[in-house]
Amino acid sequence: KQEVTQIPAALSVPEGENLVLNCSFTDSAIYNLQWFRQDPGKGLTSLLLIQSSQREQTSGRLNASLDKSSGRSTLYIAASQPGDSATYLCAVKRGNEKLTFGTGTRLTIIP
Amino acid sequence: DAGITQSPRHKVTETGTPVTLRCHQTENHRYMYWYRQDPGHGLRLIHYSYGVKDTDKGEVSDGYSVSRSKTEDFLLTLESATSSQTSVYFCAISEGGPYGYTFGSGTRLTVV
Numbered sequence: 001k002q003e004v005t006q007i008p009a010a011l012s013v014p015e016g017e018n019l020v021l022n023c024s025f026t027d028s029a030i031y032n033l034q035w036f037r038q039d040p041g042k043g044l045t046s047l048l049l050i051q052s053s054q055r056e057q058t059s060g061r062l063n064a065s066l067d068k069s070s071g072r073s074t075l076y077i078a079a080s081q082p083g084d085s086a087t088y089l090c091a092v093k094r095g096n097e098k099l100t101f102g103t104g105t106r107l108t109i110i111p
Numbered sequence: 112d113a114g115i116t117q118s119p120r121h122k123v124t125e126t127g128t129p130v131t132l133r134c135h136q137t138e139n140h141r142y143m144y145w146y147r148q149d150p151g152h153g154l155r156l157i158h159y160s161y162g163v164k165d166t167d168k169g170e171v172s173d174g175y176s177v178s179r180s181k182t183e184d185f186l187l188t189l190e191s192a193t194s195s196q197t198s199v200y201f202c203a204i205s206e207g208g209p210y211g212y213t214f215g216s217g218t219r220l221t222v223v
Contacts, residue, residue: 051209101155
């Protein structure tokens, strides 16, 4: 059974700092990995999608990497802003078209 | 997200009553999913559909049933609601294969 872990569960950093969020998964036979953000009381917004054959994806200040062999992904946020405060979730997809989620990292950017 | 809508957004119901949540998509995606989100458990798959009239169970399917009679609609039914089914329910869609998922805004269900 695939298990996805995100550590830490919560993180606070001053505005302007670069930061890294971690995601690990137990079964490396994944199809792709997707990072989402979720604002309080809202739905999930897709940030980045990395296919199993890719090493990284970038969108603006966000960069996600994938090391399938070690079962790890990181989400790098550059020059953090208060608007980046949210819960960040990673999810891995297996070949059976099912998505398994981590429990998320709650990020707070301190102005 | 504009291509996927959930209704209702909020609902309070009494224990033992049936409840149906609706997910509607305009993207013509093949796959549709129902998840529930609870503190300490994250998002867990309830049921999913891989085509019209084709559905299968997820990891927390007990007490829930689904139906998909049209590509665009996926219904989740709680046959007899219990307090343990108080949760936020999310619908998601995907084209499958290398494509990612798109989520709806969620339905907050309270069973009293």
